[in-house]
Amino acid sequence: MIDTHCHILSGMDDGAVNADISMLMAQMAAADGITRIIATPHIQNNYPSAENIQNATRELNHRLHHWGLPITIVPGAEVSMTMDLDTMMTYTINHTPYILIEFPHSHIPGNSKDIFFQLKIRGYHPIIAHPERHPDIIRQPKILFDLHEQDVLVQITADSLIGRFGPAPQKCAEYLLKKNVVDIIASDAHSVNDRCPVLSKGIRAAAKIIGREKAFALVTKNPLAVIRGDSLSDCAHA
């Protein structure tokens, strides 16, 4: 499996608090059957540069290799929708056209549709992080359906499907799966105690709704296309 959303790099944001926790997170992910992780530090007002992320990723890969852990870290980011367009385009996943974007928790900016459009016409593929946890989308999922219609991709959090964020995000995640608007499932892990790098439990829950094969594509086939910069069109909207 490939985890496309994980705060595993230490000293960048509210994720891994030190290098040892990064290693423990990698160990836990490997035990869950994850072979690759996209490191996605928050890009907000006080943010690491893309170069910092790449260097930290390289360093962590060296350590993982040294300790014989069968897992590879890929550089990425989780960019806030409040950043300007030029900044967003700096933080792509693994130098591909894919960009992971999160809405501010308080609201969905009125110009979101336009920002996604601007990214699309420049050849980028935006992915929305954890919409099922956003109060506006829980209230009005049609906002997300409209964006998905415009080929904006949707990534939900595995733990939402097991109720980690409460009944409303869980119900919303299940609804989005049923409506076939979910392209990727990821951990959005921050630590090893609470929000952990584990996908299998969420996938088991997803499999009960959309079947095992489709559920696994959301953590295997689709994330692989993202890492490679390939199109998801073969499977994303199937």
Ligand SMILES: [Fe+2]
């Ligand atoms: Fe995140």
